[in-house]
Amino acid sequence: MARGSETSNIARMSIAVVTWNVNSIRARQERLLAFLARHSPDVVCLQELKVEDAQFPFEALRAAGYHAVTAGQKTYNGVAILSKEEATDVARGLDDGEDDPQARLILATVRGVRIASAYFPNGGEPESPKYPYKLAWMKRLRAYLDRHVDPASPFLLCGDFNVAPTDLDIKNPEHWRASVLANDEIRAALEHVRAYGLEDVFRKHHPGEAIFSWWDYRMLGFPKNDGLRIDHLYATPSIAARSEQAFVDREERKGKAPSDHAPVFCVFSDG
DNA sequence: ATGGTCGCACCGCGA
Numbered sequence: 640m641a642r643g644s645e646t647s648n649i650a651r652m653s654i655a656v657v658t659w660n661v662n663s664i665r666a667r668q669e670r671l672l673a674f675l676a677r678h679s680p681d682v683v684c685l686q687e688l689k690v691e692d693a694q695f696p697f698e699a700l701r702a703a704g705y706h707a708v709t710a711g712q713k714t715y716n717g718v719a720i721l722s723k724e725e726a727t728d729v730a731r732g733l734d735d736g737e738d739d740p741q742a743r744l745i746l747a748t749v750r751g752v753r754i755a756s757a758y759f760p761n762g763g764e765p766e767s768p769k770y771p772y773k774l775a776w777m778k779r780l781r782a783y784l785d786r787h788v789d790p791a792s793p794f795l796l797c798g799d800f801n802v803a804p805t806d807l808d809i810k811n812p813e814h815w816r817a818s819v820l821a822n823d824e825i826r827a828a829l830e831h832v833r834a835y836g837l838e839d840v841f842r843k844h845h846p847g848e849a850i851f852s853w854w855d856y857r858m859l860g861f862p863k864n865d866g867l868r869i870d871h872l873y874a875t876p877s878i879a880a881r882s883e884q885a886f887v888d889r890e891e892r893k894g895k896a897p898s899d900h901a902p903v904f905c906v907f908s909d910g
Numbered sequence: 911a912t913g914g915t916c917g918c919a920c921c922g923c924g925a
Contacts, residue, residue: 662916662925663916663917663918665917665918666916666917666918687917687925689917689918713918714918714923714924715918715924715925716921752914761924761925769924801925803924812917855917855925856914856916856925857913857914857916858913858914858915858916859913859914873920898916899915899916899925
């Protein structure tokens, strides 16, 4: 008896969190709605919206059962957090007094978990000015965590980090080793962020497995599985201890008009 | 056959 309520209780015992760089929310709106209907995740951190908040599809997402908080920007960047339960305590940007117009960070609290959706700078070429901006941005992010996040609390740093932490995270490491996604300096910068007190919860569930989240649109990257794992969910110990499984939805990278990034999932038991 | 793509906003730039 009461199978309906049992099912409901089981469903409430976990929280599924996704991070996904959609590469334009307008170009990906139909795929996003289909994705939400297919997986019904509790929280979705989005990056590269490429729209101002006025053009964000709040109504279509609300009709699909999701609240949304956004930090949008025209043409470039832009991040959001979607959630079935309404998020609270929304914060935007690195809050360090720098005059930085790039919308790359939003935080909100959902079901007792503080969640960040972050779009780390790509960095361009090592010689370009975008690369030192990336390094500085990562130091600023660490400083933000030091100032605003309690490492004893449940906190998730989710997003497109634009860093492959190790060679295991790259199909062809020799091709990328000198790049801004994988060189020793950027890996050290990522380690500095991680050392705040975070764990890579995807890697926790897949030690030793070469699984990727991004494939270049060019040069048949996806057909050759010539990918990198640069989209991550990093967790403080109190929430990392509750992680039960993690996976990449490779199906989302197939078919008509996919993003170059696939969604990365982690499922946590409810606190 | 040794290249090969997208999205946005324009005709280049960022990824």
